[in-house]
Amino acid sequence: MRLSISVLAVGGALAAPAFAEDLYPATLAGHAVLPALSLVEPPADAPRDAWISGKFTGAARNDDPMSVMGNVGKNYGGHETGIALPFIGQPVQGMSGFAMTQAGDGSWYTLTDNGFGSKRNSPDAMLFFHKMAPDFDAQTVTRRETIFLSDPNHVVPFRIAYEGTQSRYLTGADFDTESIQVVGDEVFIGDEFGPYLIRAGLDGVLREIYATRLDGQELTGPDTYSVHVPATAGRDFQVQRSGGYEGMALQPGTDMLWAMLEKPILLEGGETEGPFLRVIQFDPKTGDWTGESVKFRLSDGATAIGDFNFIDESRALVIERDNGEGDAALACAEGATDTSACFPHPALVKNIVLVDMTDVDADGFVRRIGRVDLMNIADPDGKAIDGVVHAGGPFTFPFFTIEDVVRVDDTHIMVANDNNLPFSGGRRIGQAADNEFILLSVPELLSAE
Template sequence: MRFAALLLTSSALLAGPAAAEESFPATLAGHAVLPALTLVTPPADAPRDLWVSGKFTGKTRNEQPMSVMGNVGKDYGGHETGISLPFIGQPVQGLSGFAMTRDAAGSWFTLTDNGFGTKINSPDAMLTFHLMAPDFETGKVTRKETVFLRDPDHKVPFRIANEGTDTRYLTGADFDPESIQYLDGEIWIGEEFGPYLLHATRDGRILDVFATKLDGNVLAGPDTPGIAVPAVPGKDYQVQRSGGYEGMGLQPETNLFWAMLEKPLLVEGGETEGDFLRVMTFDTKARDWTGQSYKFKLAEGAKAIGDLNFIDKTRALVIERDNGEGDAASACAEGAEDQGACYPRPAKVKYITLIDTASVDADGFLRRIGHIDLMNIQDPENKALAGLKPASGAFTFPFFTIEDVARVDDTHILVANDNNLPFSGGREIGKAANNEFILLSVPELLAAK
């Protein structure tokens, strides 16, 4: 979320990963949209506090619905987004991961993240996952179902925001869900605050919460319960803020989770250990970490990842991104003081990268096979929806956070963005980003070894 942030195989690759890796073509095969302002009614037994969300996104409590205009922030041009807080109901936004396995009807499991970006501003944002069905003939996305996470059995090992209620619905003050998998009729979620792995029933009841272990030691971040100020980065905690499990792939046949941190770990002194991310494996049968860990080398210019999903027994897709937003065609001129009609930090690095988890070098780096560039998507059949494509040139996906990718079939993948409602634009200046789903034809990428 905006408030929170915002593989190599040899020494030869270390010297120049971008030059050593093939870039494959991508063609737009479908485009569908879930409108930015899509809201859902809380369950009837939810506390009244949760019927209006976003009351704490400013410096003081604000209970007047739709009274404060969303804004992308000074660093991104200070553009208003046309949608105001607080919301009457709960926003269906921040789509932050696809499950590899779909439901019986073919709909996709996806989830809303913590709400508005931080623990402090999201205590009235309910944690949910959804079933979504994009229709590339009509260009619309149908929300088939929304499930609200709750902890009636007191499985969460710390005090939650709704501790004193019977249903104990979870909120963005408790967890920041960022990746999801559906296995044997149950839900698994990787989250960022702990970082934790959450195990839940299909109807949203928490079954267990697992802390993260790397080399036998429990990892923590600045928002992990028990980390108290003052805390020393790299000593008291190692995971960056908003640096937990942005991707958690389910490996076919083994049923291992490959849980990838969003950002590099911190070391003593507060610096990062390098421009790579840690990946830990979790055994869903043993209900424990395997002790195995790996490294993923970020592409030049990439700052974080957005999702991870396997396409077969060993190969997996990873979203890599910079912190830019907006198409370069509308970039601000260098030194421009007036940024009201331009993007001061346009998107540049937005990749879907294919990796091979069976190919690991002596230093533990996973092999990068190649990538597609989401800022250079061909659209020869004019599949892009009207009003959502550049006036000229290739179709782009210029969003700050792109956090959903999954294989559809042997030649296609599905990609979607986290729109950070109402704090991100990207597609059009002055307008909040929608939740866009794009179907991409990428046969060369999916066939690459």
């Protein structure tokens, strides 16, 4: 079903109102790293194809392990990353979501994204989530368990990459998994391709797939299986590519899920409805969308969000970001043609925003309370791992995609990045970004109302 213009015309006519919010300080309380080249073995019953991943990231199939060097791309300086494809095994890389609920052993449920960035290049990248345990004293992250997603009961309504196998493990050609929550003995995962909500057991076996409904009509994207070329933006699909459920929060007290699109919705003609994102409520108990939705307005310079998690029954944290990568202290000079030792598009807007989901104005916008700037983090106690702070500057988190945030206690939050292995840098020129976990002391932000 197509989403008509009339459903979104009111939203498109409303410019996101100007807003004022407080900027709160953030202090580094811990820094831990899972190395970029962290790999996991596929399950014993997985197809042999899964043992070499990343074979389809170039112009043609490549079965020669570690033969093609990763690169951040021309727009980001053309720097090589020091890690080559394809991989022997599956990359743990790409932390794309934190669940609010911790595992029984105290570790955190974290989600890995679809593999190598697109539906086309990720048919051999398996989908899974983990139990991760950062140790901020040792500055390390331990992967305690990996749970692979599978569809043995044929729940998925389209042909999957490993369709002809008995185990039917899911891959990045099937879904782009970007957000996760645990509800009882089940896990809910937000997908960007459909966009869909995926319901599975904690064993990773799928139980149900939910198409997205907003204002009573179904939303689709250019990668939805039912959308065929030629397709017109806004008419045949309304969700931008890589614009599905980047964040999904579990509301305490109600156990409702609020799924947030990463990018603004498209109107007929291809323009967006405005500089804001839709947040749509889903009831896990009934297995249906409730019909409730709100809007999150992006600040100037922000193009997308990275994660979304409640801290109490009404307030939630949202990561908003631009598309920059790299510390501004190493930015290229204006007009520079040699970008070998600098970042041509450094990170500028990387915020953790506190919102009140129960304070919604007449136009449907949730109230932004305040934010912290991830490009200006104090480190008076020297918690940063050696070599990552530029002389005289603050600690920064200068990654392209920062996709994980969760409240740890009354004064601390934890943040992590998706390192897009092996295609992103950000910390050091010529070196692939690691999976970094940072613990931030932000008491003023967490107490703000």
